[in-house]
Amino acid sequence: MSARDEILGRLRKQNGEASLPAPWRSRRQFTDLAARFSEALTAVKGEVRRAADLDGALEEVAQILEEIKATRGIVDDDPLLDKIDLAKRWPDVNWFTVGRNEGDLRQFAAAADVGISIAEAALAETGSVVVSSGPGRSRFTSLLPPVHLALVPTSRLTPDIFTWIAGHDRQFPSSLTLISGPSKTADIEQTMAIGVHGPGRFVAILYES
Amino acid sequence: MESPTRVALCTTCIVDQILPEVGVATVKILRRAGCQVDFPSEQTCCGQPFFNSGFRKQAAGLAKRTIEVFENQEVVVLPSGSCTTMIRLEYHELLADEPEWQERAEKLAAKTFELSEYLTHKLDWEPAKKAIAAKPSGEESVSDQETRVVTYHDSCHMKRMLKLGDEPRQLLEATGCSLREMAEADRCCGFGGVFSARMPEVSTAMTAEKLRQAEETTASTIVTADPGCLMQIRGLSSPDGPLPRHLAEILEEMTR
Amino acid sequence: MTSPCSTNMAQFRSRATIAIEDIQVQSALDGATGRFHISHDKALAEMPDSAEMRDHLKAIRSATLARLGEHLENFERAAVAAGSQVHWATDGTEANKIITKLAQERGIDLVAKTKSMATEEIRLNQAFLEAGIEPVETDLGEWIIQLVEEPPYHIIAPAIHKTRGQVAEMFSQVTGQDLPADDIPRLTAVARQLLREKFFAASMGVTGANIGVAETGSIVLVTNEGNAEMVTSLPPIHVVVMGIEKIAPTWDEAAPWLALLARSATGQPLSIYTTVITGPGRVNEHEGPEEVHIVLVDNQRSSYVGTTYEEVLQCIRCGACLNICPVYREAGGHAYGSPYSGPIGAVISPLLFGLKNYEALPQASTLCGACLDVCPVRIDLPRMLLELRADEAEENISPRSLQFIEGAAAYALGGERLLGWSSGALRLLQKPFVKDGQLNLPKRLNPLGKRQPPALAKKPFRQLWEEEEKNWD
Numbered sequence: 001m002s003a004r005d006e007i008l009g010r011l012r013k014q015n016g017e018a019s020l021p022a023p024w025r026s027r028r029q030f031t032d033l034a035a036r037f038s039e040a041l042t043a044v045k046g047e048v049r050r051a052a053d054l055d056g057a058l059e060e061v062a063q064i065l066e067e068i069k070a071t072r073g074i075v076d077d078d079p080l081l082d083k084i085d086l087a088k089r090w091p092d093v094n095w096f097t098v099g100r101n102e103g104d105l106r107q108f109a110a111a112a113d114v115g116i117s118i119a120e121a122a123l124a125e126t127g128s129v130v131v132s133s134g135p136g137r138s139r140f141t142s143l144l145p146p147v148h149l150a151l152v153p154t155s156r157l158t159p160d161i162f163t164w165i166a167g168h169d170r171q172f173p174s175s176l177t178l179i180s181g182p183s184k185t186a187d188i189e190q191t192m193a194i195g196v197h198g199p200g201r202f203v204a205i206l207y208e209s
Numbered sequence: 210m211e212s213p214t215r216v217a218l219c220t221t222c223i224v225d226q227i228l229p230e231v232g233v234a235t236v237k238i239l240r241r242a243g244c245q246v247d248f249p250s251e252q253t254c255c256g257q258p259f260f261n262s263g264f265r266k267q268a269a270g271l272a273k274r275t276i277e278v279f280e281n282q283e284v285v286v287l288p289s290g291s292c293t294t295m296i297r298l299e300y301h302e303l304l305a306d307e308p309e310w311q312e313r314a315e316k317l318a319a320k321t322f323e324l325s326e327y328l329t330h331k332l333d334w335e336p337a338k339k340a341i342a343a344k345p346s347g348e349e350s351v352s353d354q355e356t357r358v359v360t361y362h363d364s365c366h367m368k369r370m371l372k373l374g375d376e377p378r379q380l381l382e383a384t385g386c387s388l389r390e391m392a393e394a395d396r397c398c399g400f401g402g403v404f405s406a407r408m409p410e411v412s413t414a415m416t417a418e419k420l421r422q423a424e425e426t427t428a429s430t431i432v433t434a435d436p437g438c439l440m441q442i443r444g445l446s447s448p449d450g451p452l453p454r455h456l457a458e459i460l461e462e463m464t465r
Numbered sequence: 466m467t468s469p470c471s472t473n474m475a476q477f478r479s480r481a482t483i484a485i486e487d488i489q490v491q492s493a494l495d496g497a498t499g500r501f502h503i504s505h506d507k508a509l510a511e512m513p514d515s516a517e518m519r520d521h522l523k524a525i526r527s528a529t530l531a532r533l534g535e536h537l538e539n540f541e542r543a544a545v546a547a548g549s550q551v552h553w554a555t556d557g558t559e560a561n562k563i564i565t566k567l568a569q570e571r572g573i574d575l576v577a578k579t580k581s582m583a584t585e586e587i588r589l590n591q592a593f594l595e596a597g598i599e600p601v602e603t604d605l606g607e608w609i610i611q612l613v614e615e616p617p618y619h620i621i622a623p624a625i626h627k628t629r630g631q632v633a634e635m636f637s638q639v640t641g642q643d644l645p646a647d648d649i650p651r652l653t654a655v656a657r658q659l660l661r662e663k664f665f666a667a668s669m670g671v672t673g674a675n676i677g678v679a680e681t682g683s684i685v686l687v688t689n690e691g692n693a694e695m696v697t698s699l700p701p702i703h704v705v706v707m708g709i710e711k712i713a714p715t716w717d718e719a720a721p722w723l724a725l726l727a728r729s730a731t732g733q734p735l736s737i738y739t740t741v742i743t744g745p746g747r748v749n750e751h752e753g754p755e756e757v758h759i760v761l762v763d764n765q766r767s768s769y770v771g772t773t774y775e776e777v778l779q780c781i782r783c784g785a786c787l788n789i790c791p792v793y794r795e796a797g798g799h800a801y802g803s804p805y806s807g808p809i810g811a812v813i814s815p816l817l818f819g820l821k822n823y824e825a826l827p828q829a830s831t832l833c834g835a836c837l838d839v840c841p842v843r844i845d846l847p848r849m850l851l852e853l854r855a856d857e858a859e860e861n862i863s864p865r866s867l868q869f870i871e872g873a874a875a876y877a878l879g880g881e882r883l884l885g886w887s888s889g890a891l892r893l894l895q896k897p898f899v900k901d902g903q904l905n906l907p908k909r910l911n912p913l914g915k916r917q918p919p920a921l922a923k924k925p926f927r928q929l930w931e932e933e934e935k936n937w938d
Contacts, residue, residue, distance in 0.1 A: 004553035007709065007763045011534030014771030018531035021524045023717035024724075027514040040734065098751055105751055106699070110665070126734040135749045139698045143691060161735070165720045172547075172681050172743040174753045175698065181737045183691040185653060187606030187622065189629050190497050193653035196605055197660065198691025198738065220926050222878065226888055227919045229926035236930075236937050248930050254878040259871060261832060263854030263863065267875030274879070365833035397791040401831025407867075408829065409913040410478055414485045414795040415831075416916065444916040 026125070026160050033124040033157040034206055041127030044181035045194060047203040048127075054080065057151055057207035058089075061116065064203060065090060068147055070113040074098065074105075077136030078118040080151070099136035109140035115199070117141045119152040122204070123178065125160035129204055132176040139175050148199040150179070153209035214332070216244040217282035219275075219296075219321075221289045222254035223436040231436060234461035235288040235324060241464055242334040251278045257295040260303055262403040269307075272300050276313050284331070285321040288457045290367020290435045293323040298370055323367060324457060325376040325434055336384045336464045359386045359459065360428035360451065362419065362442070363395035364435035377434050377456050384463035389426040396422070398433070400441035416445045423451045430454050470822060472802035472814075474864075477825040484797030490626045494797055497625040498788040504732020505785055505839065515728075522725055523842045525718045526779035530770055536679045536712045537761065543682030547744030549757040557587030560762045564589060564671070564704055565596040567758060571702065573598060573668045577660075579686065579693045580604035581673025582620060582782055583706045583762060585804035586817065589671070600671070601663045603692040605656050612639065618798035620784035620805065621730050626797060660692075670696035670754065674707035675782075676722055677759070680715040683743040684759065687727065687736035697742050703754040705742075709761050710778040722781060729783035729841040765817050773852055777812050779842045786836035786846060792829055801826060808836035812849045820853065824862050827853035881927070892921050 001009075030036040038048040049060040065073070074096045075086060086095045095101075096108045109115065117137070121130040129150045131142050142148045158164045161178075183198030194200045216239055220232040239246050256271030275296065279285045287293045300314035328334040359381060367373045374395070378388055399405060399415025406412075419442060423431040431446075433439050434456040442453040472480075484490050509515040529536060541551045554560035568576065576593060578584065578600050590611070593600040602611040606624035610617055612635050617623030624632075633646035636655050644652060672693055676685040684705050686693040697703050713719040727733040746753020769775055787793045787807030798806040803814035803823065811826040820827075827850050836846045857863045858871075877887035898906050904920035911917065924932075 002553070003555045003559060003763070006555055007553055007761075007767050008534045008537065010767040011537070011770055014767075015534065016531035016771065018528035020528045020714060020718060021521055024518065024521050024721045026512070026518075028512055044733070044737070110661075123735075128735055128739075133746070133750045133753060138751050139694060140752065143694045143698065161720045161724055165716045168716065170681055170716060172683055172741055174547075174742065174744050174746050174750055175694075176741040176743075177694060178735060178739040179737065180733075180735045180739070183689070184737060185605045185690050187604070187609065187624055188627070188632050188649050188652060189493070190500060190622075190625070191629075191649045193650050196653055196657055196690040196692070197603070197664075197695055222884075225926040226921050229922045229924065229929050232926040233929060233937055236934070240938050248927070248934070250927055250930075251881050253881060253884050259875055261851065261854070262867075262871060263827075263851070263856070263858035264868075264871045264875065265855050265858070267871060270875065271878060365831065365835075369834040369838060395835075397831045397833035397835070399791070399831065401833070403867075404828065404831050405916075406912065406918075407474060408478060408481070408792075409916065410482045410485055411792055411796045411800075411829070412831075413914055413916045415791050418791070418795065440919045441916075444913070444919060 023166065024162055026162055028125065028160070030124050030159055033159060034154050036124040037122060037127050037157060037204070037206065040125060041181065041204055044127065045184070046127060046181040047201070049203060049205045051205060051207040053207055054209070057205045058084065060205045061149060062090070064147070064149060065093060065114065068113055072108070072112040073114045073116060074109045074112045074138070074141050074145065075116040076118055076138065076141050080118055098138040098141060105138055106140055106144070109138065109144040112145040114147045114149060115141035115145040116149045116151065119150050119156055119204070121164055122152045122157050123160055123164055124157050126180050128178040128180040130164070130176065130178055133173045142177065142179060143198055146195065146199055147201040147203070149203045149205060152204050152206045154206055155209045213243055213245040215247060215283050217247045217249055217279060217285045219252055219255070219279060219285050219287045219292070220248070221287060221292045221436055223440060224288060227440060228436050228455065231288055231439070231455040231457050234455065234457040237461050238328070238457055238464070239286065242328055242332050244332070247282070249278050249282070255292045255295045257292055257299070258402050260295065260299055265303060269303055272303055272314070273310060276300070276310070276317050280313055280317050283320065284327070285317070286324055286327045287321070288324045288434070288436065288455065290323050290364045290371060290373065291437055293321060294366035294370045296321045323371060323373060323434065325380050326371070326373050328380060329376040336380065336460065357386050358389060358428045359430040359432045360389050360391050360423050360426040361394060362391070362398060362423070362431055362433040362438060364433055364438045365395070365397050367434055368395050377432070380456070380460055381432065384460055386459065386463060389428045391422040391426055393422060398438045398441050400437045402437065405441055413445060416441055420446060420450055430459065432456050432459050470802070470818065472823050472825045474825045474828065476802060477796070477800050477829055480802065481796035481800040484800060485795055489628055490797055493626050493628070494794055497619070497622055498794050501731055501784070501788040505729060505788065508728040508732040508734065518721055518725060519841050519843060522721045523779065525713070525721065526842050529712055529714055529718065530710065530775060530778055533709065533712065533770060536714050537709060539714070540677050540679035540682060540712055543679060544744070544759055545682070547682045549682060549744050549759050552758060552760045554760055554762050556764050557762065560587050560706060560760050561589055561592035563760055564706070565592055565598065567702065567704060568593070568598050568669055569596060571668070573702070575663070575667045576600045576669045576671055577664050577667035577696050577700060578602050579672040579688065579696050580607040580623065581671070581706060582804060583673045583708050584671065585617060586764065587706070587762060589706065601660070601667065603660050603663065603696060604688070604690060605653065608656065608660065609635065616799065616804055618806070619787055620782055620807070664695040664699045667700045669702045669704060670700040671704045671706065672696055674705050674711055675726065676713050676719050677707050677711050678713050678716060678719050681743055683741050685719060685723070686740045686742065687723070687738065689737040691738050693740050694738060697740065697754065698752060701754055702756045702758070703742070705757065705759040707759060707761055709763050709766050725841040726781055726783055729785040729839070769816060774816055774849060776844050777809070777816065777849060779844055780809055780813070781841060783841060785839040785841065789835040789839045791833060791835065792831065796829065801829070808846045812846055812853065815853055820856060820860070821862055824857060827857060888921060888925060895920055
């Protein structure tokens, strides 16, 4: 008998009555999702910048690029950024746009100073940004560079993981990640250290949309 | 005048054999609270030690004996949270295969109470405070001051299974004690019945932690409502540290 | 050295004594468990409905286990549809064989791992080493204990017992640099650099699974460091080792699970990274492994479904019970001699690895019930410990001496006359050692060490009652 048959056979014999409860909805309510998002993410050492529109958000990006003296940047391709010519706007930065540039994506990302992604959703309660793999989007954008900037249109904010799942079509790409702060560890003497494997700096740029 | 409530005292085996002074104090308080106290002398042990160490046959024998001894009493009161838990909650589990005994156990459970629970919820006892305030100031002896500052150790079964924690504290305060809480009042003292003998190093380390937290409060006395905890804490306490006492003893002293 | 695979009473006591006498270990234990616990309380208090949410998750876990077979089949179907390959293993040996074979067939000699209790349970690293394959742990804490060849000290914080000085020394050895102990950010940076090379060099990534979602065939992984993203994205093959009980039927059940997992573990609302892996990289994607293999490990679990022990399979491995356990907080993780320590370890180690092998663990508890209080799915661990103790008594696993003592004590307590005679005899025996009502046994006669056993009172209560009850008012 195969292991599969053995295990399933044993389990089948023990089948019991079961009814799963209706999906959970939190009683916790947030009147201002953007404010809650900022509060939650800031509490775990993430950074939040607020802007009135996409142009304002790009101003924030510019400031950070300046601040970290970025020379190499990897950016996810997104319809939101269609009209923006990165190379023209920031000529000092060597840009790699996922899906458009030729060349070794992972080597570029590993040596980049900054990765810019566009959130497909954001959870207010936990200050989480949802990014995923797919055409024009790379897992490495949010993972390998020491700084990760996520552009978050406020229209994509949802109260919590329950509302996010309720609105999700359950079609998952090979990788989807909820990022809720900069990479960290407390494995040495319970002392917090930032930037173990992922980015040590995580900035969510929230803009009205 | 109302006829006094008749209460049967289940002393528990530890109090009977090791800490009789706790039993004496319990009788006195119950009498001060207006009860007529009986002591059915056939009682021995509720069976908890055997139940907790896995020896269910032995536990069931003692459980049945306890049921027989007490089932015809009106009310049963114990100066022990964990023995009360045994009768109230565990007999049901222990005698699950014997429905007839289980039913008798349930009837007994319904009229069995832990001491502070009984005083608070059934008797609405309002203890007369020891007349410290009446003494002219300056005449208070040091010992008067010291007995009043106590810290209360929640015994595990009483707190988590019987949900009794406010009751002993209210009584202590009502009799004039001032309470100072430990960082973790409900952290186990390390007794655990046979655990304390089978794993003495860990058990003692747990007691040391309990005493450390008690000392931190600077209270002169660490009060518990469980003879097991009292015995355990006494086994490690030092003369300069807080003195381990049973709730009944403190209540008795404060209401003389 | 790997984790020992038995724990009798003497072993537990001697390992616990090492921890109790080590001031550094004690302060690390106090610090870590205390901090975790305080954060846990705060995180739950923040939610107006945390108690109901725990009940909800319990209902989910319980209903899932009642139809576990069906959910596993659904999971398999969806995982295969997403391009993953699903393997079934009845025990650790089978699982290790499947995994090492996958590696050997592909000529793989370096494996990057995330921290996973399932792989600790089946001792996968040892199997890799025996097959000539180098496994590298990439969770910082797990890497530290891998370097010192020790089992994890805590389910979610494997290296809490190590000081920065010890870590600096180890890292200095590994890197050949002289690393100062007082600079934790520097130590972390060193680990980042070293392990990043491993991520890129490894040709297989191995992870556990916090949740397997049957609806989509997805694996959910949570980390704070981001190493799961690395392990599942860089190497060409990703192997998942998952206990069969870690199934959520749909995302509706996975969501409350996630909402309680990190809150119960560290007090975080969510871990920093919650990664959902659904099959290998797709054609329209730019990266991702070419193969994803999911190894479903039973290792005794299915035999407990439908039994009195089924409830422990609801465990989500948050470690909250360790942080509150007064025994764990003194004895430390290594006393248990199992990757699973603390109250949950005291129950599942004997269940997974044999009660005879782990006879001491059901005894390593005062039954204080603190674990039941904090468990996000309210597993009645004290009840399970009682059941295991009863099994030990019934199966004659308890030592003869204990059986004799318990039998004799129960006999003596069987009637008030018997009790009178036997306690009278004991009173005579103890007489030479009693001073001021206290027992003062010489060291060689005292089985309790520093603590003195109680003395029997001069007169039992029943005698006092007879003699002077009338004066008690």
